[in-house]
Amino acid sequence: MHLEELRWFVVLAETEHVTEAAAELGVSQPTLSRALTRIEQKAGVALFDRVGRRLHLNEYGRIMLEHARRSISEVQAAMDRIAALRDPDTGRVRLAFLHSLANWYVPEQLRRFRETAPKIQFDLFQGAAHEIARSIVDGGSDIAITSPRPDPADFSWHRLYVERLCLAVPVGHRLAARTRVNLSAAADEPFVALEKPFGLRQLTDELWTDAGIDPQIVFEASEIPTMEGLVAAGFGVAVVPVPRDGTDARVVHVPLSNSQAKREVGLAWRRDRPLAPPSQRFADFLIEG
The missing domain is CATH 3.40.190.10 (Periplasmic binding protein-like II)
Structure with missing residues (x-):
C-alpha cells in the first residue's frame, strides 16, 4: 500500500470520522473512503467497526495503526x-x-x-x-x-549526570530544620507522589521499599510542580529532585541520606x-x- 494512504489511515484512525479526516487531509470523502477500502482489502479484514456515521478503530485497526505510524x-x-x-x-x-x-x-x-x-x-x-x-x-x-x-x-x-533526591516538606515542619534526613524518618507522614508509571514514582517506590515504608499516599500528581504546591499547602511531604532554581519559599528541601536517593x-x-x-x-x- 502507498505511503500516502498510510498517512490517510493514521489521520482517519485518530479522528474516527470520515468527514473530519477528509477535511484535515484536504481530500474528498469518496477518495478517502476508497483508500480505506483498498487498505482493508489488502489487510483482509475490517479495521473499523461502523456505528452509525462514526467509525471505531477495532483490534485489527489498532495493530495497523501501530505499524502504519512506524512505517511513516x-x-x-x-x-x-x-x-x-x-x-x-x-x-x-x-x-x-x-x-x-x-x-x-x-x-x-x-x-x-x-x-x-x-x-x-x-x-x-x-x-x-x-x-x-x-x-x-x-x-x-x-x-x-x-x-x-x-x-x-x-x-x-x-x-x-546524577542528581540527588530530597524530601520536600512545608515550612515549619518537624523535619524542616534538618541538614539531611533518612527517608525512614518520614515513615508516618502523608505523602504526595507522582502517578504510576512515572520514572520518579518508580524511584520513590524503590526508596519506600528499601526504607520499609508502607506509605500513606494522599494524592498522586502528574507533575512535580503540583506535588510542590500541595506540600506547600500542608497536604503532605514528597520525594523530589533537589531543585535548581525558582523554589517555592513555602517549601523546604531536605537532602535524603539514603544511598539510593538519586536519579540518573x-x-x-x-x-x-x-x-x-x-x-x-x-x-x-x-x-x-
Whole structure:
C-alpha cells in the first residue's frame, strides 16, 4: 500500500470520522473512503467497526495503526538521514525529554547546541519516562533525555549526570530544620507522589521499599510542580529532585541520606537503529559536555 494512504489511515484512525479526516487531509470523502477500502482489502479484514456515521478503530485497526505510524516514521527518518548526509550542517533531531527537565537542562543544552549548529532543527516531545520510551520504540522520536534508564535490551544509554533526591516538606515542619534526613524518618507522614508509571514514582517506590515504608499516599500528581504546591499547602511531604532554581519559599528541601536517593539522567536511543547524523551530532555534543 502507498505511503500516502498510510498517512490517510493514521489521520482517519485518530479522528474516527470520515468527514473530519477528509477535511484535515484536504481530500474528498469518496477518495478517502476508497483508500480505506483498498487498505482493508489488502489487510483482509475490517479495521473499523461502523456505528452509525462514526467509525471505531477495532483490534485489527489498532495493530495497523501501530505499524502504519512506524512505517511513516521509518521513511521520514530515512529522508532525514539522506538530507543530513548531503549537508551535515542541516537536518532534524526528534528529541524527547522529561517534564522535569523542561525548565532548565534541556533549554540550556538546546541554546548551546544551536550556537554551534544553527541550521539543525528540532522536533520536541515532552512527556513522562514511559511515554518517552514508547515514542522512541514507535519511531516518533530519535533520541531522549530521560530517567530512569530504560530497558537495556531495547535501548542504548549514556549517563549525562546524577542528581540527588530530597524530601520536600512545608515550612515549619518537624523535619524542616534538618541538614539531611533518612527517608525512614518520614515513615508516618502523608505523602504526595507522582502517578504510576512515572520514572520518579518508580524511584520513590524503590526508596519506600528499601526504607520499609508502607506509605500513606494522599494524592498522586502528574507533575512535580503540583506535588510542590500541595506540600506547600500542608497536604503532605514528597520525594523530589533537589531543585535548581525558582523554589517555592513555602517549601523546604531536605537532602535524603539514603544511598539510593538519586536519579540518573541520560541519553537513550533505540539499540537496533543507528542515529541519523544530526541526532548523533547532538548526542556527541551532550556527551562531550
